[in-house]
Amino acid sequence: MELDGARETRPQEGSSLPGEWSPSALGQAFSxxxxxxxxxxxxxxxxxxxxxxxxxxxxxxxxxxxxFEGSGAPLRGVPEILGQVAKxxxxxxxxxxxxxxxxxxxxxxxxxxxxxxxxxxxxLGKVEASKNSLGCPEWxxxxxxxxxxxxxxxxxxxxxxxxxxxxxxxxxxxxxxxxLQVTECGSVAGFLHGENEDEKGRFTMIMGLLKPDLxxxxxxxxxxxxxxxxxxxxQVTRPWLNxxxxxxxxxxxxxxxxxxxxxKILGVHCLHHIVLNVVVLLCLLDLFPVxxxxxxxxxxxxxxxxxxxxxxxxxxxxxxxxHRLLLRRTYARHLPAFVKRLGILTVRHMKRLERVIIGxxxxxDGPEEEARLKILETLKLLMQHxxxxxxxxxxxxxxxxxxxICDVARDQNLTPEPVKSALLQEATDCLILLxxxxxxxxxxxxxxxxxxxxxxxxxxxxxxxxxxxxxASFDGT
Numbered sequence: 001m002e003l004d005g006a007r008e009t010r011p012q013e014g015s016s017l018p019g020e021w022s023p024s025a026l027g028q029a030f031s032x033x034x035x036x037x038x039x040x041x042x043x044x045x046x047x048x049x050x051x052x053x054x055x056x057x058x059x060x061x062x063x064x065x066x067x068f069e070g071s072g073a074p075l076r077g078v079p080e081i082l083g084q085v086a087k088x089x090x091x092x093x094x095x096x097x098x099x100x101x102x103x104x105x106x107x108x109x110x111x112x113x114x115x116x117x118x119x120x121x122x123x124l125g126k127v128e129a130s131k132n133s134l135g136c137p138e139w140x141x142x143x144x145x146x147x148x149x150x151x152x153x154x155x156x157x158x159x160x161x162x163x164x165x166x167x168x169x170x171x172x173x174x175x176x177x178x179x180l181q182v183t184e185c186g187s188v189a190g191f192l193h194g195e196n197e198d199e200k201g202r203f204t205m206i207m208g209l210l211k212p213d214l215x216x217x218x219x220x221x222x223x224x225x226x227x228x229x230x231x232x233x234x235q236v237t238r239p240w241l242n243x244x245x246x247x248x249x250x251x252x253x254x255x256x257x258x259x260x261x262x263x264k265i266l267g268v269h270c271l272h273h274i275v276l277n278v279v280v281l282l283c284l285l286d287l288f289p290v291x292x293x294x295x296x297x298x299x300x301x302x303x304x305x306x307x308x309x310x311x312x313x314x315x316x317x318x319x320x321x322x323h324r325l326l327l328r329r330t331y332a333r334h335l336p337a338f339v340k341r342l343g344i345l346t347v348r349h350m351k352r353l354e355r356v357i358i359g360x361x362x363x364x365d366g367p368e369e370e371a372r373l374k375i376l377e378t379l380k381l382l383m384q385h386x387x388x389x390x391x392x393x394x395x396x397x398x399x400x401x402x403x404x405i406c407d408v409a410r411d412q413n414l415t416p417e418p419v420k421s422a423l424l425q426e427a428t429d430c431l432i433l434l435x436x437x438x439x440x441x442x443x444x445x446x447x448x449x450x451x452x453x454x455x456x457x458x459x460x461x462x463x464x465x466x467x468x469x470x471x472a473s474f475d476g477t
Contacts, residue, residue, distance in 0.1 A: 026062065026078055027078050027081055029054075032051075033051045033055050034084055034085050036048055036051035037052075037085070037088035037092055055085070056118075056122060059126060060122060062126075064133055064139070065133070067130075067142075068127075079144075080145055082123075082146060083144075083149070084145075086123075086145070086150055087149045087209075089116045089119065089149070093109065093116040093153060094109075094156065095162075097222075097223070109163040109164075110164055110168040113163075114171050117154075117157065117175050118171060120153065120178075123146065124175070124179060124182050125178070127139050127142065128178075128182050147179065147205075148205050148206055148208075148209045151176070151191070151206060152206065152210070152228055154172050154175040156172070156224040156228055157169060157172035159227055161223075163224070179191070188235050189236060192232065201240070213225045214226075214229060214254070215254075216254060219254060219255070226263065230255075230270050233248055233270055233274075234269075236277075238278070242278055245274070245278055252267055252274060253307055255267030255270065271310070271314050272314060285308065285337055308342055309342065309345070309349075311338070312338045313349065315338070316349060316353065316356055317352075325365060329365065329371045329374075332374035332378070333374055335356075335375070336377045336381055339378055339381045344385050344386060346386055350382075350389055354397075357378065357382075357397075357400070360375045361376075361403075364411075364413070367413075368419060369415065369423055372404070373422060376429075379430050387437045390437035390438065394438045394442070397434055401427050401431055401434070402449075404427050405428075405457075405458055406455070408420050408424055409458050424461055427461065431446075432464070432468045443466050
């Protein structure tokens with residue numbers, strides 16, 4: 001490809017070396033390459049091949065000071081044009097739509113990725129050289145434009161996927177390593193959220209670049225996008241993830257809503273990461289009405305499941321086997337709010353909620369008993385909202401509550417007395433509610449215990465249940 005437009009503005013007559021070109025000439029040269037990479041003309045394949053070859057020559061032959069110079073180029077600076085070229089290269093090497101994913105197409109993608117990766121390595125090498133040159137401070141501006149597209153390229157092709165080959169993965173990983181070195185980041189996480197508190201990081205920029213390809217109409221056009229999003233999301237944990245909830249939640253829900261099992265699993269993994277790492281999990285409950293405003297129940301047939309249902313199901317799935325006390329407390333802390341939001345629709349989750357409630361009531365939670373107190377609050381709300389379904393669970397809930405009361409009454413641990421009193425009071429309130437839901441059956445079942453129990457705390461709880469059931473006031477509902 002002849003870069004005639006660029007060569008017309010050469011600074012010296014007869015000079016054809018890019019290193020001697022003016023910033024304006026370089027800008028025109030990169031613009032012409034960009035046009036060849038993004039245009040729709042016929043015989044585009046040959047034009048692109050020539051453009052890639054010329055781009056490699058430009059990068060190699062142009063001195064750092066000229067390559068990253070930001071003034072004099074037509075309409076915009078060279079660093080910005082370089083950023084546009086990097087975006088075009090990333091798109092050029094992207095895999096095709098899934099329905100076009102033939103073995104031949106995958107092989108072509110791997111070859112393109114290898115070629116593009118080598119170009120990015122040359123470009124990052126120039127940036128690294130510029131860092132060590134006192135006469136080229138513009139490299140920082142160029143790096144801001146280059147870092148995002150190069151990162152997306154590196155993640156797309158470094159993971160083992162159908163469109164990659166051992167060689168393309170090797171080159172992509174070299175690109176990622178070089179990018180971290182140039183940006184002086186010790187890890188991908190540091191690259192994304194910043195190496196220290198004063199550094200903003202690049203997560204917002206990366207999510208912004210991914211956003212156009214992560215909406216309902218576009219996310220399947222590039223099968224790599226969902227994996228880049230998921231992998232990038234997993235690198236960022238608390239407390240850095242909190243501020244990005246509005247960027248990460250919609251794509252996660254979109255992927256999890258798909259009919260394909262592979263995508264559902266990937267989306268659930270994203271949601272799980274959000275649940276574990278977004279401290280302000282209750283913000284989800286404020287976002288759900290906005291996200292679900294189009295899902296209006298018409299009264300015909302069953303109500304559609306909502307995002308709130310999906311997240312509660314996810315939380316319960318991970319609550320059941322969880323044995324780490326810190327995570328048990330985190331999960332339990334947010335459970336009442338979800339039951340409140342779903343109301344009567346919590347019946348969809350009754351079986352799993354029952355297992356979680358009983359399992360958590362059995363385990364001592366430390367001096368503050370935060371998890372068990374929140375589980376008792378959840379049980380009260382569950383009985384209030386779903387009382388018609390409670391009577392069939394009378395025996396199992398009654399046994400769990402009585403066991404808890406006996407355990408707390410006999411507790412010889414360092415649990416403060418106010419915490420024990422709160423547990424006993426909450427458990428007693430649950431027994432009273434359970435009695436109301438079962439039309440007085442609890443009172444009858446507890447009658448014989450008064451004659452055989454000699455623990456004053458247990459007896460006191462049972463008497464409270466009988467007194468309220470006989471007509472005394474009760475503020476637990």
